[in-house]
Amino acid sequence: MPRTLYKTIYDDLKMQIEEGNYPPSTLLPSEKKLIEIYNCSRNTVRRAINDLAQEGYVQSVHGKGVFVIYHPTHQAMFAMGGIESFKESAIRNRLHARTRVAAFAEITCDKRVSKRTGFPVGEPLYYIQRVRYLDNIPSILDINLFSRKSVPGLTFEIAENSIYEYIEKKLGLTIVTSKRIMTVEKATEIDEKYLNLNLDDYNCLAVVTSQTYGSDGTMFEYTQSRHLPKYFCFMTTATRKI
Amino acid sequence: MPRTLYKTIYDDLKMQIEEGNYPPSTLLPSEKKLIEIYNCSRNTVRRAINDLAQEGYVQSVHGKGVFVIYHPTHQAMFAMGGIESFKESAIRNRLHARTRVAAFAEITCDKRVSKRTGFPVGEPLYYIQRVRYLDNIPSILDINLFSRKSVPGLTFEIAENSIYEYIEKKLGLTIVTSKRIMTVEKATEIDEKYLNLNLDDYNCLAVVTSQTYGSDGTMFEYTQSRHLPKYFCFMTTATRKI
DNA sequence: GCCGATTTGTCCGTATGTATC
DNA sequence: CGATACATACGGACAAATCGG
Numbered sequence: 001m002p003r004t005l006y007k008t009i010y011d012d013l014k015m016q017i018e019e020g021n022y023p024p025s026t027l028l029p030s031e032k033k034l035i036e037i038y039n040c041s042r043n044t045v046r047r048a049i050n051d052l053a054q055e056g057y058v059q060s061v062h063g064k065g066v067f068v069i070y071h072p073t074h075q076a077m078f079a080m081g082g083i084e085s086f087k088e089s090a091i092r093n094r095l096h097a098r099t100r101v102a103a104f105a106e107i108t109c110d111k112r113v114s115k116r117t118g119f120p121v122g123e124p125l126y127y128i129q130r131v132r133y134l135d136n137i138p139s140i141l142d143i144n145l146f147s148r149k150s151v152p153g154l155t156f157e158i159a160e161n162s163i164y165e166y167i168e169k170k171l172g173l174t175i176v177t178s179k180r181i182m183t184v185e186k187a188t189e190i191d192e193k194y195l196n197l198n199l200d201d202y203n204c205l206a207v208v209t210s211q212t213y214g215s216d217g218t219m220f221e222y223t224q225s226r227h228l229p230k231y232f233c234f235m236t237t238a239t240r241k242i
Numbered sequence: 243m244p245r246t247l248y249k250t251i252y253d254d255l256k257m258q259i260e261e262g263n264y265p266p267s268t269l270l271p272s273e274k275k276l277i278e279i280y281n282c283s284r285n286t287v288r289r290a291i292n293d294l295a296q297e298g299y300v301q302s303v304h305g306k307g308v309f310v311i312y313h314p315t316h317q318a319m320f321a322m323g324g325i326e327s328f329k330e331s332a333i334r335n336r337l338h339a340r341t342r343v344a345a346f347a348e349i350t351c352d353k354r355v356s357k358r359t360g361f362p363v364g365e366p367l368y369y370i371q372r373v374r375y376l377d378n379i380p381s382i383l384d385i386n387l388f389s390r391k392s393v394p395g396l397t398f399e400i401a402e403n404s405i406y407e408y409i410e411k412k413l414g415l416t417i418v419t420s421k422r423i424m425t426v427e428k429a430t431e432i433d434e435k436y437l438n439l440n441l442d443d444y445n446c447l448a449v450v451t452s453q454t455y456g457s458d459g460t461m462f463e464y465t466q467s468r469h470l471p472k473y474f475c476f477m478t479t480a481t482r483k484i
Numbered sequence: 485g486c487c488g489a490t491t492t493g494t495c496c497g498t499a500t501g502t503a504t505c
Numbered sequence: 506c507g508a509t510a511c512a513t514a515c516g517g518a519c520a521a522a523t524c525g526g
Contacts, residue, residue: 031510059455067460218267229426240417272490283516
């Protein structure tokens with residue numbers, strides 16, 4: 001449940017938009033009216049609208065009002081721009097999810113790994129390979145590197161379930177920022193093996209590389225997710241800086 | 243030139259971070275100090291920090307301070323999360339850019355097009371196909387649909403140069419929000435023809451579909467960009483909502 | 485463990501500027 | 506021109522997290 005006022009307003013407006021009470025290409029009530037509706041200050045309303053704008057739900061136009069630009073099409077997507085665990089996305093898309101751990105090891109960051117990941121040389125790490133099944137089809141190959149300092153006590157069993165759940169619920173570490181880079185790469189032998197690839201079909205994979213930062217300001221995770229193109233979709237909203 | 247105070251502060255902090263004056267994993271000066279430095283109110287400083295956080299430059303931590311999480315690695319990318327024209331990205335990456343217009347027509351949106359693009363049925367549109375060359379290699383196939391109402395007067399010649407320049411400079415229309423969806427698709431015969439594909443190499447393309455909204459709150463552009471994987475890279479930053 | 489200083493987070497009120505109609 | 510709408514900027518108050526003594 002939202003504990004802050006602007007979050008409550010944000011959630012309510014978002015719900016109203018999704019349910020069609022504020023249809024696409026119409027205007028939201030003016031800030032003045034929203035102040036009356038939610039009985040709060042103008043800043044608080046503006047904060048909520050701002051967050052909605054960043055997610056592509058609305059767009060403010062000077063002197064006119066706040067337009068709804070949400071279209072229901074974009075709901076049925078698998079991988080969204082936000083930060084979400086595999087389990088969370090699977091649940092949201094009503095797919096059966098299963099994870100098989102293919103490798104689990106403790107390593108130390110060397111020069112080569114440091115260059116690729118951004119972890120400092122000498123940093124103790126967990127190296128984990130996992131195959132993700134959606135409705136029993138191997139769909140994603142995940143290669144994770146977690147800092148053993150930031151995320152201590154990881155086990156094979158936790159990796160089989162949800163590492164994010166462990167981080168947030170057991171360790172109390174909050175996940176804040178995630179930087180992601182999307183590329184398309186030729187499938188390797190390892191991909192072929194784990195994802196049961198038929199190269200005549202697709203010989204490429206969608207590769208998402210991400211660095212995740214926790215609430216202590218340090219990077220605690222570097223992950224490469226290799227997606228079967230068929231089930232891959234990545235959505236984001238950009239706003240132009242003037 | 244930035245006309246607003248928070249933009250000035252944002253630009254200055256960004257520059258300092260990029261130049262290494264505020265190195266990665268150190269703290270920015272506290273809000274209190276920044277208020278003194280820039281001689282402004284707390285809200286203004288916070289606004290600038292907020293914008294930097296959304297671009298993955300910094301991350302605020304309650305009770306501690308604002309960490310710099312920028313790493314210089316991410317500069318040399320081609321397609322970024324932001325809104326940028328082909329010409330702009332090419333210049334930023336110091337590549338020679340050329341555009342060949344393969345098709346230019348005026349059409350009217352029918353049911354099928356409407357379902358795919360989100361334009362209303364009956365909307366008058368421009369249909370444009372362009373091949374983008376980077377350093378004389380055909381790298382991107384762009385299929386654009388522009389609203390003839392929002393973007394009147396488009397010509398073959400403008401399409402050969404920069405449509406965005408025309409929209410912003412000649413029409414005075416501001417580009418605000420862009421929603422994008424990234425997928426990986428099998429290459430078609432058309433791709434093969436225009437991009438000189440060798441299917442033994444890559445048989446897939448990175449496909450970015452985007453809907454762009456202008457300052458009048460209406461969608462004026464629907465574009466599908468089909469990228470050669472070799473030169474494709476897409477970067478974005480996500481922050482977790484609690 | 486407690487306390488006080490520091491730092492960020494939330495929220496309020498107000499004034500002024502500027503675009504739209 | 507005036508009314509309405511959003512944009513920028515300032516100020517202050519209190520809460521919550523962190524850290525050092």
